[in-house]
Amino acid sequence: MHTLLPFLLAMVAAIVLLNAWATHLKIAYPVLLVVAGLLVSFIPGLPIVRIHPDLIFFIFLPPLLFEASWTISFKEMKKWWRMIGSFAFLVVLFTAFSVALVANHFIPGFTIALGFLLGGIVSPPDAVSTGAITKFVKIPKATSVILEGESLLNDASSLIIFRFALVAAGTGQFVWQQAALSFLWMVIGGAGIGLLLAWIFVKTHKRLPLDAQSHITLTIIEPYCLYWVAEQVHCSGVLAIVSGGLFMSARRLVFLNSASRIQSFSVWESFVFILNGIVFLIIGLELPEIVEGVRAEGIPLRAAIGYGVLITGVLIVARIISSYAALIATLIFRPSVAPISRSNRRRWLMPLLLGWTGMRGVVSLAAALAIPITLDNGAAFPHRNLILVITFVAILLTLLVQGLTLPYLIARSRLFDGLFNEEAEEQIRQKMKQGLKQHLYQFLKAKHEKELNGQASMEKFLTLWEERAKATDDRWMNVKTKSLFVEMLESQRQYLAELNKDPLIDEAIIRQQLYQIDLEEERLKII
Structure with missing residues (x-):
């Protein structure tokens, strides 16, 4: 502990310094964090930080999703619910399906179940990365809301795919009837439990004589309660957090006083910032062990990286195709709500830009790390290390390629000129x-x-x-x-x-x- 604690404190300090450097360079801090995580893996003698796979979701996801649900405007989400819903569910399913087919065809030993598992991991774009990148350029409010709402909901849909694929990959069986019933229970039960617990939390805040510190402490505990209770009855803990967070966010004026609202803003912003940074650095610390595992499976590192590049290409192409499909469907069936543009060129460039915003991040990392090391029978989980390498390559490439070029493309295309009043x-x-x-x-x-x-x-x-x-x-x-x-x-x-x-x-x-x-x-x- 005496050697690990200074190292953990050094990690937090490094995250702060990297953020300051990113701000100075006017680039998104997740870009530097993921590069730093890669560089950290080459430093010899660093202590090995291991977190049990079962704890990855429980430690990192609840606060990240809860904070995101408080930040977004539910009122604005309702305006664009068709676009958000299609990207959060249909696009995620299409992306996961595309990844599954390509992985099954090109990666030796990859079954369809493992392909869907990988697809569920890498399909959700990261809201933190997108928000950090777009803060340096001006984009319309509608586009920002669509990206934020999509990122919030697609985490839930992709992790449901991940959960089913994990069972199928581990057992080798997949019964569609049971899966359909289980899916309905996960969605309806998860949202219902989230709303019920959120209502109880609101009543608790209102009736107890709490000061600002106590209110904030409870808000940190509550997302973990939402997730844990839902998972105990085999519902979607992610949907419980999202629905509960949106419910409480809409009632923040009712149960939080002014001091609680002001102080909680700074506390939560710092808390989430540190969690994001730690996840990126943890994968960097585990990379040497992951690489050794890939080589032990007889897969050359160059081949593993090549698979990662291939899957990244599938992610980008699938999102761009989905963006154009959404625009065409809107023009055909709902022309009244189609994007307003002064020219056809701008209208048809918009889906390309929306497709280019699919940077991957913390949720994908957490999901990949949450894959169990062994199966129920004690055998090693098939291709776990290869999935981790592919996930890291996808995150690295999308952040570096798309993340660094997105501001330039927005400025160069002048797509949003004249849309700001x-x-x-x-x-x-x-x-x-x-x-x-x-x-x-x-x-x-x-x-x-x-x-x-x-x-x-x-x-x-x-x-x-x-x-x-x-x-x-x-x-x-x-x-x-x-x-x-x-x-x-x-x-x-x-x-x-x-x-x-x-x-x-x-x-x-x-x-x-x-x-x-x-x-x-x-x-x-x-x-």
Whole structure:
């Protein structure tokens, strides 16, 4: 422990430094992390870090998926549910099927079951990698929502494929009738358990007298509870986390106070960042052992890397084909919701760009590492090390090739030029703020008219509302005015919640204003 702990701390420090370097270079930090993981494997004398395969999913996936479900806007997902649903389920299934056929045909000893297992591992694009890459370029909100929503849901669909293929590869049997019933139970049961537990968690947060630290601690525990309970009854733990996370995210104003919401943002952002970095470095530490295992199977390393390049090509081509198929189907069956473009050239370039965003990342790594070392009969799991090498090559190539070229392609193609209307967005912000001012004025007049009359402090409070940001003297903020101020802030939240029902208003703008209100409430506590 005394030798391992400094090494783990050094890993975290390396992750931080790599992120800082990536920001300086204006490239996505997962690109540097995966390269660092590869370089780490060549350093002699490093301690071997092993995590039991059964614990990989339980340690890393629940918080990563839970945080992603809190970040995304469910309101925006509903706008593009057809596109998100097709990419999250149909495209994942098509990709896994393509990988299975190619692997079975070109990789010696690879059965269809092993091919589907590999396909379930490498089929889901990584939301963290895509988000980290696209933050350096401007893309339309709709495209961003589609990518985020797809990444959230395709993790669940790909891991369901992974789970069935794992059973088939281990037992050599696959009964379609049992699989269909099991699939329905995994999906319906997983989503149902997630919603039920999330409802219980919300009630617990509301009724217990918790401070900000306790609220945040519970939110860290809850995704693990969602996953564990669902898995105990053989449901999809991933779907439980996603459904439960979306349910709780939509009710964060109900059961979390302002301090909890502000502090949890920083805590969760740091927590997820460290988890992502550790997964990439762990695979780097295990690479020497994995390579030795591949060679022990009689497979040259060059051949294993070649298989990885082949599967990566299948992933890219399958996603691009799926993107064009989705566009053609939309133009035929739903032309009213087809992407708006000023020219046919831009319209037909859009699927190519969407297909080029399929970088692989942490979920694929975690799934590959979760393959058991041995079968139930004690025999070694077939081609486990080769699957790990192929997965790592796919992640490395998609991050380096697609990740480094995507910003250039967006800028070079000028695909999104003219689609950004910053003036309209600023007008929405100004209209929202003006609406808040009018709402507050009516709130004060309607509820506190008697207190305003004849109360110098209350009249001063109303007069200084517009200029309070410039005020340097806060002595007028007595107990009564502070209580009124808190009521006003809560009234603003209710107003914004109603305003968020307007489908034309971006929820990101609403969340930014809510965050400002939370900061204002916290400022009151130190006056």
